[in-house]
Amino acid sequence: MSENEEAIILTEDQSEERPYEFVLHENAREQEVLGAIVRTATGSNLSAKESLVAAVNRETGELLGFVGVKRRSFHLSEIRHLHVDKPNRNQGIATNLVKKALEMVKTPVVFATVSYQNIPSYKTFMVNGFTEWTQFPSSSSGKIMCLVGRHVVRLQ
Numbered sequence: 001m002s003e004n005e006e007a008i009i010l011t012e013d014q015s016e017e018r019p020y021e022f023v024l025h026e027n028a029r030e031q032e033v034l035g036a037i038v039r040t041a042t043g044s045n046l047s048a049k050e051s052l053v054a055a056v057n058r059e060t061g062e063l064l065g066f067v068g069v070k071r072r073s074f075h076l077s078e079i080r081h082l083h084v085d086k087p088n089r090n091q092g093i094a095t096n097l098v099k100k101a102l103e104m105v106k107t108p109v110v111f112a113t114v115s116y117q118n119i120p121s122y123k124t125f126m127v128n129g130f131t132e133w134t135q136f137p138s139s140s141s142g143k144i145m146c147l148v149g150r151h152v153v154r155l156q
């Protein structure tokens with residue numbers, strides 16, 4: 001992914017020496033290439049004013065994974081479109097993407113929807129402090145879905 005005016009490289013704890021860095025794209029839908037990448041990977045579209053946190057290989061610039069943050073109301077945000085490319089999975093990238101996404105959340109409450117059968121996804125949210133709020137059957141697939149959420153504490 002090339003850098004542009006919309007992209008902001010997020011600062012990190014210097015002790016965290018990872019081969020990738022996080023790049024924030026505000027209003028990601030306005031970038032056609034990014035929208036197409038998300039659509040191909042997840043099958044759904046970015047929505048208006050959705051921000052995307054991308055994990056990008058520091059050396060090659062390759063996009064390894066991403067997660068969207070969508071503000072739903074003054075008190076509620078949604079984390080969505082979580083995706084890590086297959087060759088890069090099970091290395092903690094999703095866990096760190098959600099951690100970074102939480103830093104972007106400006107509301108006191110955040111939620112996500114995961115399939116109960118999707119163990120890596122479910123675990124990613126659990127290790128980031130989310131708890132299961134309720135379960136419901138997907139209207140399209142019939143799979144059991146979990147609504148997971150957590151509070152985001154801001155002391156300022």
Ligand SMILES: CC(C)(COP(=O)(O)OP(=O)(O)OC[C@H]1O[C@@H](n2cnc3c(N)ncnc32)[C@H](O)[C@@H]1OP(=O)(O)O)[C@@H](O)C(=O)NCCC(=O)NCCS
Pocket residue numbers: 081082083084085088089090091092093094095096113114115118119120121123124127
């Ligand atoms: C879900 C997904 C984003 C996870 O990405 P990832 O970078 O591999 O996740 P992480 O490496 O951070 O691992 C997260 C947790 O899942 C566990 N995990 C990863 N792959 C696993 C697997 N195949 N089986 C069981 N557990 C697995 C990890 O051990 C970790 O748990 P831990 O912290 O308790 O050890 C990735 O699998 C993906 O893109 N899947 C397709 C899209 C998708 O399902 N998105 C979620 C929509 S809500």
